[in-house]
Amino acid sequence: MTYITTSNLYWDRFELDKLKEMPFTDSEVEKCTVKKGDLLVCEGGDIGRAAIWNYDYPMRIQNHIHRLRSYSEVDVYYFYYIFFLYKSAGLIGGKGIGIQGLSSNALDKLLLPVPPLEEQHRIVAKIDELLPYIEKYGKAEEHLTALNTTFSEALKKSILQEAVQGKLVPQNPDDEPASVLLERIRAEKQALIKAGKIKKDKHESVIVARDKIPYEIIDGKERYIADEVPFELPESWCWCRISNLFSVGTGMTPLKSEDKYYKNATVPWVNSSQTSQRYIKDVDTHITEYALENNSLVLYEPHTLIVAMYGQGKTRGQVSELLIPATVNQACAALTAITYSQDMIEYVYYFFVYNYEIMRKKAEGTSQPNLNIQKIKDIILPLPPLAEQKRIVEKIEELMQYCDKL
CATH class of the missing domain: 3.90.220.20 (DNA methylase specificity domains)
Known part of the structure; x- marks a missing residue:
């Protein structure tokens, strides 16, 4: 049965x-x-x-x-x-x-x-009458709760989107155009390469625009890249690659079993989990000077941007700014500005926050969904004039305070 x-x-x-x-x-x-x-x-x-x-x-x-x-x-x-x-x-x-x-x-x-039988009937009839309204109210409450939960983060994303599209603050025609800033950074980069302080890119990228249509020149060959740019830029802005603005490096993990790499260590060593915070002011792990000198490691200066190339959960794609000299492990990309400008570093930081989901998708499609140094270098970003970068960062930080109070 x-x-x-x-x-x-x-x-x-x-x-x-x-x-x-x-x-x-x-x-x-x-x-x-x-x-x-x-x-x-x-x-x-x-x-x-x-x-x-x-x-x-x-x-x-x-x-x-x-x-x-x-x-x-x-x-x-x-x-x-x-x-x-x-x-x-x-x-x-x-x-x-x-x-x-x-x-x-x-x-x-x-x-x-x-209650008496007749009252039981009246109670059931009234419940049945009100139940559709209760269910409708319940759905509305669920929607409102979800909206309240996600509204602050959604608003932050909208602010960042407006910022990188040149819509958050007005343009000033007196600002030096971003193209001039980019040429100055290129000249500084060539000087650093000549001095042996940084390595020359194998395929240097130069992005130009004709009739607002972007083209990229690599090794003397020009290619159409309008399909890579998601929106038009204000007149004084330009497109560039991360590698045009930053020297991008990484690090490694010294052998854990080697005491002389860790005993009485004083050199800060950053892993990708620490990119969950806005700034890296302290670290959980230190290595020795001996480890720094005898491994493929670099001591990165304060104001280097650290991007998590892989890690658990939400880690991949997170970005943080170093406030201390530190080395990094192989899961981190370290972005050192070719020409130091705190305004540019902060603007690029917020660009990475805006670009988080897009960047994570670049790592998909493989059994190990990771970013790598080349993918970081190739990220295309909208570059405003330096003076406007400062205004954008100030406005973002002003508005984010209100978002955090919602």
């Missing part, structure tokens, strides 16, 4: 597409059979969950379901709503003073308010 379990019984309904079968003795059939109008209540599973059997045919139940059948005429729906109330209020299957289980003994001891 087929029978229902607690997994078939839901509030005010049954799911009967997956019924189990087992043999029943004659005495068990009498004890375990329900008929139309019986109130069924879960003893196990979601304790106290109830539904009324309103089918014209009988059904068997497992021993973890209580069958409630009145001795005299009652409005079964009234008692169904009592169980719904008790469950919602934590009086059944809840914590504290509520009944933790619902055995037959516990059910016998359950106190129920019993």
